Amino acid sequence: MPELPDVELARRSLRRWLLGAEVHAAVCSDARLTDPAPARLFARTLVGKTVTGISRRGKWLRLELDDGGRMFSHLGMTGGWARLAVEAPPLRFERARIDVVRRGRSSSVRYVDARRFGRLIGAHEDIADWSALGPDPLVDGIDVQGLSRALAKRRRAVKELLMDQRVVAGVGNILATEALWMARLDPRSPGNALLPGDVRALATALGRAIARELAEGRGCGSAEPGSFFVYGRAGEPCPRCATRLSSLVLGGRTSVFCAHCQVRRRARYTSR
DNA sequence: CGGCATGTTGCGCA
């Protein structure tokens, strides 16, 4: 599921399902998701509480409760939330459930996660993973100057920097790949070699890539293959110039790009 | 059967 648009769509659903709801029962059936806390912390954090807010930063969700408690949810690679009737049997790969009453109607919100890379963390304050996140493109907006400063400090490949959650929160492999193509920038370009215009183009492209996924009412994860410009399309023609799309591995992740129309910036010089 | 996958973390090493 997860990249910023997917998680934002999940937040909107959870807001509809849970805002103002009173939690009558909550169970997490897999301690891997709550590790290192015991799975019962999930229930302890939620049961008897009223949900007062649902927020998102990057790929993290935060349920806020009326006693000051918080439940942080990260979807990992395959996590997602769904609403069912309380009596509905467990979904395939269901790992947790939150049964609520809202406006006199009961429902059951289920967490599903095949690979169990997701997280469910109960706390009474913000966790470090949440607080360490960089600016969120939707919550905070994309600040070109801030992005420029963050990129100029490092010589790592721009794609790796974009996916660093401290630089921009919420950008994953799909968004980074798509935004770099839209900005006509080679993913290998060192962050500190980008020109001011590159960063502006990148900021615009990121905003467009996110808006595109949101507008289609689905995030990257549920998009049918073929709805991306270049992600997953190595070997196919570039939609812009028809050059055969290249693929390489950067920071352990597959990067598809057009070697013809995505400009590769080079390090200007090495100090010392 | 083999290879790949939307994410994150931790380890060894330079």
Add this chain to the structure above:
DNA sequence: TTGCGCAACATGCC
């Protein structure tokens, strides 16, 4: 201290 490459996590799908 920083950065890099890589394995690991667990499972589905093509």
